[in-house]
Amino acid sequence: MRPGPKASLSALAEEIASRPRARTYSANVISSVVAAAELMFLVVSGVLLRAGYLQTGLLPDVPYAALIVGSALTTVVALQSLQFYELGALRGPIPALVRVAAVWSAVALAALAIAFIFKLGNEISRGWFVGWYGIGLLGLMSMRLIVRTAVRSMLREGLLDRRTAIVGGGPAAESLLRALDAQSDSEVRVIGVFDDRDEQRSPESVGGYPKLGTTDDLVDFVRRANLDLVIFTLPITAEDRILSMLRKLWVLPVDIRLSAHQSKLRLRPRTYSYIGSVPVLAVTDRPIADWDVVFKWLFDRVVGACLLVLLTPLMLATALAVKLDSKGPVFFRQRRYGFNNELIEVFKFRSMYADQADLTASKLATRDDPRVTRVGRIIRKTSLDELPQLFNVVFKGNLSLVGPRPHAVNASAENRRYDDIIDGYFARHRVKPGITGWAQIKGWRGETDTLEKIQKRVEHDLYYIENWSVFFDLYILAATPIALATKTENAY
Structure with missing residues (x-):
């Protein structure tokens, strides 16, 4: 599902999704x-x-x-x-x-x-x-x-809430909801139910919780309501329906569980994970959660602040060169997609003539692009234009030092938007984007004008997400200067 125009949700779903949410703790x-x-x-x-x-x-x-x-x-x-x-x-x-x-x-x-x-x-x-x-x-x-x-x-005060949606209706959903409601010590807070079946088979209220829409509405609702958990109440035998829904949901930064509350399949207790005393089967987890979030935050802020101090002389020299080379502001601001497809504004040193800057990246920079200034060619080749994004990392917190590179709103390859040609493209937005990443140090940086280039970048981004660790971040950060010096063929 492409972000941009918001999907049409029911009035109740819209109201719930727009409610302000307090910061929660793991x-x-x-x-x-x-x-x-x-x-x-x-x-x-x-x-x-x-x-x-x-x-x-x-x-x-x-x-x-x-x-x-x-x-x-x-x-x-x-x-x-x-x-x-x-x-x-x-x-x-x-x-x-x-x-x-x-x-x-x-x-x-x-x-x-x-x-x-x-x-x-x-x-x-x-x-x-x-x-x-x-x-x-x-x-x-x-x-x-x-x-x-x-x-x-x-x-x-809701500071420990795990906002949850239930997928599926009928007796299975009602039984699960009763079991969850019986656990007064649970942090699970059910928001509503999503089901594709008609009102006769799935009424507007299930176990006292409102039906908010169909599974086609769920992806947009999960993003906008910042849900933490989705629980399927469908039987394990409904493989096709489960797989169809997972194809839509796996791109989201959310935990997905399959309820085993009424399952006739009896596995070893250690096979299950539990929500209180309710057994569930883990399908997918958020890639960075609990203590990993803390470690990632500390890594970004501490290392980012140190890099900002160390690189300040270089940034000042670059800013002066940009200012002397052509008229216009030193910095260039561009809206890009960040964590959970949220729009963020990233900072860069301006590398194009001010009257030819492309705020939406509707046309990617190419070799010998006339829009790029003399200084711009140097700072783009060496990625010095990316250094102001340290402000995003240290002060705004909407970028990480390491992560998938944030793409501009209208970025495209072969005249087609990335999400139109790459299945599961938005799965790379399950973590914060970064200044550098696994794709960049493996040579997939710069222009992404062909299907192969964007496919390779996404493949590397997904590999990073699935294998993230602080040590992986340290390795990528340490390897970045070497990659910038040796892998410049696609950087214009």
């Missing part, structure tokens, strides 16, 4: 933060209490270090294996805190048993150990009470 990230905080608390309290109680330095000797670190790690791992870091446990009733206390007590008893077996009683202070156990117990209980209050508040 439940997995919160769980990890709580686990790290509890681990740090147990280790730090043990070390500080030992230093104070025994009047020694902060650095513990081997028996104390092994006991402190080992007990703290065992406690956190045990709590994790018992799912005590799940959102439901973090916001659960106060009596649930007894289970956390029981785990810490069991670990303490196990530590005492190990110390007895290895005859470490004379090397470990009993007074310190009892004090650490008490401080640990009080601290864990207090932290859990604080986290419980915070998580409940975040749930009430």
Whole structure:
């Protein structure tokens, strides 16, 4: 589906899609933060209490270090294996805190048993150990009470919501919706239902949730409403219908699940993922989610800021050369497609004569293009014209250092728009676009005037998305200067 003119949604779907959405936070990230905080608390309290109680330095000797670190790690791992870091446990009733206390007590008893077996009683202070156990117990209980209050508040304010659409109607959808509604501790917030069947087979309301349209409406709705999750309630045997819908949805930055709630097919429990206690089969995941989002954001802002400082002299020299070479502004602004097909404005050094600049890229630059200035030829060949996009990365946050290059609104190859000739073209918009990318360092930069060139660029972009990691970003960033110097045949 081509972005641009918005699809015609129902009035209710339009109203829901246009509602402002508060920034949300990942439940997995919160769980990890709580686990790290509890681990740090147990280790730090043990070390500080030992230093104070025994009047020694902060650095513990081997028996104390092994006991402190080992007990703290065992406690956190045990709590994790018992799912005590799940959102439901973090916001659960106060009596649930007894289970956390029981785990810490069991670990303490196990530590005492190990110390007895290895005859470490004379090397470990009993007074310190009892004090650490008490401080640990009080601290864990207090932290859990604080986290419980915070998580409940975040749930009430919608800060943990996963906005969800259900695909399919009938009894299967109603049963799934009842199961989801029964989970008061779930962050899933169902927005509505999409189904292709007529009103007799799929009424306007399913399980108390409105039917918002057909599956043809779903792609546009998911983008505009910023959904997080789509759950299919179709039976696994409906292969053709599922595959048809997946062809439309796989280009979106959204998690897709197939409900196994009423499936007669019984697989091993580990085969399923779960939404609370509701079993689902994972079909696709957002390529960058949870902690990956945090790492990507830190990488962009920290490394981007460092590059901006280091490259400021070069950028100033380039700006002066652009200004002296031809009349007009130093910077060129162009609207391009960004994450989730949102239109963004990117900055570049102007490389064309001001009165011949092509804001929509309706005509791509070619070899010896008369619109390009003398300085423009140099900065386009060396990609110095791209450096102002560091402002997009550091200050606006709508670009990444590494990612698929953002294409202009009317960019085309062989007089056809990219999305008309490349199946799944918009799948490259499941992540933020970047200043440089895998396609660029492999030689697919510059003019994309033929079908082969744009196909190769998209193939490399999709490979990057499916294999993303911070180390992959570092490799691409480090390889970019070499690629700019050696792979210039398509850069005009």
